[in-house]
Amino acid sequence: MRNRLTILCLLLSCCALAQSPAFPARGLQMRWEVVENGYQGKAQTLSTFTLVNRSKQALPAKGWTIYYNFIRMVSPGEVAPGIEAAHINGDLFRLKPVAGFGGLKPGDSLKINIVSVAWVTHFTDAPAGPYIVWDSEPSKGHAIEFAVTPSTTEKQLRRTAKDTKVQTTPEDVYRRNEALSLLPAGQLPRILPTPAVIREGGATVVLDPKNGIVYEPVFRAEADYLSLLMAKVFGKPVLTAQGTTGKAAVRLVKDASITGKEAYKLQVQEDGITIFASTNAGIFYGIQSLRQLLPLTAKGTATLPAVQVEDAPRFAFRSFSLDVARNFHSKAQVLRMLDVMSVYKVNTLHLHMSDDEGWRVEIAGLPELTQIGGRRAHTLDEMESLQPAYGSGPDAGNAAGTGWYTRADYIEILRYAKARHIKVIPEVEMPGHGRAAIKAMEARAAKLAKAGDPNANAYRLSDPDDKSQYRSVQEWKDNVMNPALPSTYKFIEKVTTELAAMHAEAGAPLDIIHMGGDETPGGVWEKSPACQKLLAESAELNHVDDLWIYFYDKVAQIVNKQGMQLYGWEEAGMRRTQLDGNNVMIVNPVFGNRNFQLDVWNNVMGGGMEDLSYRLANGGYKVVLSGVANYYFDMAYQRDYDEPGFYWGGYVDLDKPFYFIPLDLYKNAKEDDAGNPLPASIFVGKDRLTAYGASNIVGIQSALWSETVKSPERLEYMVLPKLLGMAERAWAPDPAWTKDLAGYNEAWNKFANVVGQREIPRLATLNGGYNYRIPTAGVKSENGKVLANVQLPGLIIRYTTDGKEPSAKSPAYGGPLEAKGTLRFRVFDQAGRGGRTVTVQY
The missing domain is CATH 3.30.379.10 (Chitobiase/beta-hexosaminidase domain 2-like)
Structure with a gap:
């Protein structure tokens, strides 16, 4: 009997250990590194998590789950003996022990190999925010110490096995800078952007x-x-x-x-x-x-x-779009951006305030939008917060994941902007990218239904019986508002009315509003009973794709009734149809004559849609040129692992916004999305801008999407000094060099000198100084000598020959050096702040 009791106690003890381990909260460490891009000859990456048990206790064989965020879809299944990988939703994934895992002893480590789509070539591509949840305490997550091992080898840095251009080298930078030279200050243009x-x-x-x-x-x-x-x-x-x-x-x-x-x-x-x-x-x-x-x-x-x-400006609409939804940016930071925008005559702030990962402005009467939609944390049901995203971790205290503008905050932003003659245009993303609002309104409905409120579903945005299967670009399965629900339009009217009221109180009337329209995936609404009922009852609606036009017609009526112009992303002016049996998107003629303004972002060079902005303008839409290839400032400056940002639309350095030719963008397009020289054949057969279309080009917009931007310092680094190139192109008259390109190098040299000699010192003092990017030095070896140059003449290159990091006291580069050993070069501004060091070995 005693033996049976002993065995029973041991079993109960083991069970308790598995279900409720007394395991130190900081007992685990994770590392991650890329093994190989182009794995198995495909567009996929093999990478490895290393899980280390640093505690004095064994990690149990079961009873836990590790969650993490990753912007690449991971293949599900067994990824280590007894460890299974799975996708949750969006960029949230999990690792969970199954049969065959024997636990992890103190001091031991476990290699977990995962295969993800596409490639990982910048440090900001890496997974983030891992945390562990014990089965015994399922509502609580515990952050795990995490580190990323930098990629250094060719197989880690290339995109595919056939990739010939692995990284931007110091020699590449040098060649790009060769057309630049230091000009006397007296020869520089006096005013930026250039006056008429x-x-x-x-x-x-x-x-x-x-x-x-x-x-x-x-x-x-x-x-x-x-x-x-x-x-x-x-x-x-x-x-x-x-x-x-x-x-x-x-x-x-x-x-x-x-x-x-x-x-x-x-x-x-x-x-x-x-x-x-x-x-x-x-x-x-x-x-x-x-x-x-x-x-x-x-x-x-x-x-x-x-x-x-x-x-006077060339374009009346000169905009900077700031995404505060994916990761939140404080009111103070928005005010800083308004200041720098005003200096360079950028007159519109497009605030992207809602998306799948966050709702960032208080709406009177709908507190759930911010209290749930504005918070990210580990959750079982998303009734109190949204799930973690972009590494925001298990706790709601993460400043990038959680935050919103109160009504008073938003009115203060509006008044501050108005004093600087900047119009603030709020964006309510819909019908796709609407998950934060959808989940907040589901939580509201559940709470009110439990309380017996007959109007619980008044603002609901989702059909609870919808069985449609879809996957958004960002891997969400449930992020699209339902166009067949009257409550969807009641919600839209409520939100737009409250936004208009805040603008009115601030003395900045809302006469234009951005209502999204971006990246709604195929497959939505197909198995929604509410949508099928609407289709069956309507003589005008024949196919689920017709719901798109139905939706935006209703949205237009709501905002037009309130005296606002409707504004949206390019897809809002397009519709799905079929060509030769394939799904395609075409310009929608229905809204072309309704003063409908569109941001056109898709000009990925080599992507096939380079002419979309011109097709829409020729079709009657008011078009804001917002092309990713030139004006998405979340794109990395160059193809370098240590440069933050995305690169799916190409690399955007300071020259990209500057050399853009608004009314003939093909003429000076130089490279594709991988940074390779762009063949002229890319533009054969592309639509050109008609005179009528040119009259519909209303302006230029730069944008900063915030997936990889989690701090004020990173925000300013990505935007500045690129914003100056956009400001020049949006305000200044069409320059002479756009006619034959012969004078481009001279114009670029003058602009780079103005930025380096005059505007960098201004940005260093304005509001206590901005964290603008200081470029890396260009370096090459020639005839036994090492030569260096810089993108912004007026900045100082300093170097060391002993392998140490150059400081503001290191020797300034003044001419060719002996090419021996390890040389390190670093660019400094006039105030002594340095950029990133490049190292060369000769």
């Missing part, structure tokens, strides 16, 4: 701030703004006064003869400085041009060149 007309008289003008600013009453806000700006330059207050006569340092004068909402004239001459405009926006942009003529700091007075400027 600027005339220099050769003389100079002394600006004495003690003479103050005089202004017409309508320009009081702009005068106050200029006063603060000048006070920072001169280190003392600058007085303002109404009126335009008498002695003054700067006059702000209303001139009704200046047409154009943002046009201005700037005169810097002996009797003072005068800015003329018919609008407040025009005066504001004149102030920004004056700012570029001022020194960053001055004592007493400042000497300026005598100039006359007559200016």
